[in-house]
Amino acid sequence: MANVPADLKYAKSHEWARVQGTEATVGITDHAQHELTDIVFVELPEVGKQVKAGETCAVVESVKTASDIYSPLSGQITAVNKAVVDNPGLVNTEAYSGGWFFKIKLSNPGESGNLLSPEQYLAQIGG
């Protein structure tokens, strides 16, 4: 049974966002890490970078593939998770907690309405 926490919003491109007021934390879903398996490298954006919803801003690499990460929301990067740079395997083991990628100060908090609900994401991944 797929792991799709109820308190998060989701992008079609398999990123999750934990929205708390005007801040959001972003990572990739359990489904995504399961598809990738063995994550060996994570490239995160610079703190301070402006990102737009739907734009690529990070890269995740497994043994066999390199995958773009798209920011689900627009705003400015306020923090990145050094732990996944040092230990990429965290993304596999703690996709929704220790394996987070970056935090954004949202420029348009209303955008989270465009993201998928847990039910909608679950339906998309066929769970």
Add this chain to the structure above:
Amino acid sequence: MVSLRQKTRSLILIPTYFVLVLLLTGKPCFTGLAKDLKVKWMKRTPLYETHQKLGARLIEFGGWEMPVQYTSIVDEHLAVRKAAGLFDISHMGEIYVSGPAAEPFLNRTLTNDVSKLAPGQGQYTICCNEQGGVIDDLYAYRLGPTEYLLIVNASRIEDDAAWIEKQLKGFPQKSDVTFRNASDSTGAIAIQGPRVAEFIDACFPGSSSAGTSVFKASELKKNEFGQFRFQGRPVWVSRTGYTGEDGFEVVAPAEAITAVWNKVQATGEPHGLKPAGLGARDTLRTEVCYPLYGHELDAITTPIEAGLGFFVALDKGNFVGRTKLAAQKTEGVSKKLVAFRMTDKSAPPRPHYPIWSSGDQAARIGEVVSGTQSPSLGIGIGLGYVPAALAKAQTVLDVEIRGKRAPAVIVPKPIYRKAG
């Protein structure tokens, strides 16, 4: 993350007519293909259902639907290095060449010297075109005084068979040589790892009945093989492999290979044996710098450029490609295959990534042909071609990864070596 940019290995597209031939001939290992026409433009080995039952993730490789992994590439890779891994290699090709003139024919067609083989021995060898470029790299086994078995790459079976046929047509003693492409009726598995010798005899008990004479399979030395009986059928067991570990490869009739796999899996499991897919096969061979056709070797690259001069027997007499290879051995080559490792934490190097020289006059000097994150070493590693003058160990290079250059250093082969 919608666009998974897959840096897959070289894929061969099957021409439509070839697929129609497959559907019409309906060979035993293609019954799945015949039943389900939806996506299936790929061939399947007899072990396809076994892979499905084991929950393997399947991908296309060289026209075949093969398991890339069962659990995780890293887990399977480490299982091979520490205990044992079981690979389906039934997609590879088996070509028999026999007759009173088989030896001179093979010596004319392949670079290594088959006259050095006693029955029961095999050798790594290369098949070159007239320009010294590689048609395939393969193993040649001497089954008997006038009988040989060639094990060739899955993606090259048709090209190899066509080439051998062409060479035979022009061979003066052609009536004394027969060749038979038995790939479709033959299966094979590889059992690789330091613990395989513990259980191989239980899988294939008793003395060998042909090939190298041994009381037990585990007595076979590297590159030796024997014939053993498995459920009443003869199978070939050789002490060879593609991982840098001790291990064996088993060749059996297609209809017996599933039973062979099941026996090996059950017998090996208590010793740590795990099924392993093509993903681990690639990371294992890259760590020990074994070439893969389409990467280190192709029609416009010679074995000398690839560092395989040891397997080119210039002194045995004339053979296809000899002129160019002899010239390269004397005069040197312009490009050379090197092994490298990344020196800082970076994204893994991958095939086709540009290689740059380092320093003030940095220039693009070559390309990565194989690359990965090494599961054993925890760092990016790879193989690539650079100008011969720069192909020395300890030379610093840069690998361009997504537009940024990351530092690497040339290292001697193999990149991974067992301690002690």
